[in-house]
Amino acid sequence: MFGLTRSLDIDAQALEKRYLALSRECHPDLLRTQEVGDCAAVLQRSAEVNDAFSILRDPWRRARALLETASPGVLDRNKKLDPTFLADALELAEEVAFAKQEHVQPLQRRLAACVDADWAALRTAIEHGDLDAAARRFHASHYHKKALSDLELKA
């Protein structure tokens, strides 16, 4: 739809330009005078463009879509994570829950580094064609992101 190569990395500017051009073509507001502005197909098409853009502009959602297109069901098949990782994640969550105000910032930096590491590992796995490992890393990143957002609520 966006005429871009399917890959984990995307030229954000090219994506945005293409999105704006597509919106000009298919947004119902600009088709009103042709009496089709309200028709279901136009709305559906416009919704698809918007939804596709919102997925593509977010690296994690893009990664998810990429994995699912490359190997349907791969995320469902790799939900089971390594028990040691889960134990670590649990410990992190506890640390977040009981973090004192002065520990919030260093913890925030640590968690952000975890998410970055997840991303790097996900990329390497995809580059090596190991989609199962990529999917597991994708799930693992959720724990770090969740901890990070919990921490933000606290701050």
Next chain:
Amino acid sequence: MTNSPATPARLVVGIDLGTTNSLAAVRAGKGARVLRDQDGEPLIPSVVCFAPDGQTHVGRTAKALRLTHPDRTVFSIKRLIGRSAREIGEEKQRLPYTVVAGERDLPRVQIGDRNWTPEEISSLILQKVKATAEQALGQVVREAVVTVPAWFDDAQRQATKDAATLAGLDCLRILNEPTAAALAYGIDGTRDGTALVYDLGGGTFDVSILRIEDGVFRVLSTAGDTHLGGDDFDELLAQRILRTLPTTSDPYVLQAVRAAAESLKIRLSDAETAELQLDLGERSAGHLSTSLTVTRSEFEAAIAPLVQRTLDCVQRAVKDAGLRLDQISDIVLVGGSTRVPLVRARLQAMTGKVPHTGVDPDLAVALGAAIQADVLAGNDRSLLLLDVIPLSLGLETLGGAVQKLILRNSTIPTSVTEEFSTGVDNQTAVDLTIYQGERELSKDCRLLGHFKLRGIPPLPAGLPRIAVTFLVDADGVLRVTAREQRTGAQASIQIVPSFGLTREEVRRMMFESIENAQADYVAREQIDVRNKAEAMVRGTQKAMLLAELPPDQTYAVQKALKALAKLLVANANAETLKHGCDELTKVTATIADDVISSAVTKALREEER
């Protein structure tokens, strides 16, 4: 700009239906202009006074009467529209007019023995705006874009739309106020950037972040508070004044104190101190009078927590947009309450940027609405607005939890398809309940409506696969379609509005309001039909010169044409004129060759230009 004539091809006005003031604007050249009344005033106070003599006053005259008929003068109706009587329980204590709970717990304003819905009262204001616009433009206004706070939920939007319908307006779009304001600002789509619109009105607060690029205005995020505005500043000052008086619920006193509080606030925008001498005369509680001095720092200390609430919203909006404050290039102030110095100072301190103040904050929203109106009219294809849904939509699951379907700040139109099945053998219907809001439990969210999927083929439990598509259109209104995957059968969906007026009530009220304004309506219709007939006569005359017709057909057309022209000269009523138009259409349409009809169409089109 593809088209910017003095009179646009199709007239759609922009209307800012405000808590305190309302006004209309229309596209003019590259910008827009507000439509003023005979005295040159653009702002119409959103006040309705039902005088005891049966007369209804709207706007300035109504505002002037608020002390004469304190319990019959309605203001700030926007704070009630689209909400339940239970929700506004606390608020109504502070109002000098009476609000009661009507059917389905909808609030009604009680004036004498008549109860008014907030939709009806808003429609009276819209009618006034419409009449003012018609006078300023010298032509009938039928279509409009009406603005609402971005933070309004579905029920509040629908109620506003209903008010427009009741006022005889076709509402092409419910537009978010901060988005409209961004359109109005010098940020005219030719300069790219990221703008933060801070809109603090009489009763609501909104903040929106927009990305402007290649003439596309894309809303990245929006946040706000529907119950925070200048009224609340007034209220704090009013409480201060009331503390100096004996306790009373006298509506006259409440209105007078409110008015005094507002004037104190306005004076404190320029001066360091403001004095108040208030003599309320003989009341039931005795002779009431008071005098006090309020300093600006006292006032600022009182409103500081409210201002902080707006700044928290700003932080949230910036975060939701995935940005940092230093990535915002422009700050735009909208709404009369942004004149309060503390508001400006705090916002500037937080963002480190001097806000734009080029456009009058009271007019910006209407001006922007007029620009979007022109786009929707098809007159301008250079601009495009991509707005978002302000609140998440979710589905109630077992145990009263809400599963989010569409997340807030998704660009609209947007859609999502979910699959459902049955829980019992041979079940043919499934109930779905949709909620709006960010909270996890349905009891903390706003009920949007019930949907019933019917016509599911009777099968063992769990076997039917029903794909339900939830689509939010460009108006931010939810549409639902469903399809049974195995049989391909389209399941029918019935939407039961849980809130606001039923379609039946809107129809009945519209009928009543038309009846009330029968004379008005007839006059307007007369103008419309007359214009149409005149255009038809001219068009057909031109066409007759172009088309070469056999004598008998020429005769028939000329005869009908003459008859219609005669009716016009005789100033016939709308009904007769319509009949004459129909007769003429009949002869031109039945002519075997379509030469004439195409010639007529062509000539008519030229006429319209």
